Amino acid sequence: MEQYILKIKRFDPEKDRKPRWEKFRIEMEFTDRVLDGFIKIKDAIDGSLTFRRSCAHGICGSCAVKINGKSGLACQTIIKDVPPGEIVIEPLPAFPVIKDLVVDIEPFFGKNREAMPYLINNEPPPELERLQSPEEQEKILQSITCIMCGCCASSCPSYWADKEYMGPSALLKAYRFIMDSRDRALEERMNSIAKPHGLWRCHSIYNCVEVCPKEIDITSHIAKLKRLAVKKKLSGFFKG
């Protein structure tokens, strides 16, 4: 067991006028996760520390926080991988803070809903299921692994600046259904993303790719959507 210092940005709307920093000295194994540190603090030092967690195994995405300046999952960040010294923990940027490390994720989900995150196919359903070939599935394989943790959006400078920008996660969600061979709503989906606060606000900064806990190359997926939009527009011109 070794001693670690977790410096956590805290905010209690009932007590604090502005966020404050608090340091916690705790003993942890180097194989522990940052989330284990939060749990130890809550159990033994300060029960009022507030954070989200659910699966604790990198699936639900609810424990996303900013760790040493980089958004990531607390349950997926091992202590030995964090540079020695203080571990600085903050709530995800770009989202309103509710309390301590808990942010209001509703605007983020709202923007994801704009991308219509569900299969649209009005054709009569087949007897068993709508099948997909392995090649067709390969096209969307990365995008379906998104766990909606919000790390990408919270790291995107365009998302920080433009309050109406859909964000990388919503665009990735659009990609996931646009490229799905079983979906039939290409026009509606393209209209929902090819707009001033949609596709064109992505400036290929790649912050989203750097922080994605599922290692999804989000920027490349968005670039494919841009190319598809241009292709559709130009083909429309030539067809008259």
Place this chain on the structure above:
Amino acid sequence: MKGILTWLFQRIAGVILISGLAAHFTVMHFSGSGRLGGFSAELVSTPCFNAVFLASAIYHGFYGLWGIAVEYIQSKNLLKTVQALLFSISALLLTAWLAA
């Protein structure tokens, strides 16, 4: 679908600017003889080259500024004013070059 062509022109203008700058610097400043392959000093200073280069620079620059405005300005009225201002300045710059 909105904003596709304006975004595409921004990319095309960027490619023109990079190629134009490369041609200009290579021929005018680094070649010594004022000629490099098919490019000559005369070719990179023709009114046509200058017009395409200037139009691309103005479009690329002002569309970039418009992009910043769209991201940072939340008031619709202010955004419209900025749009009119950017359009007027770019048109003025182009007209001034044509008149010169």
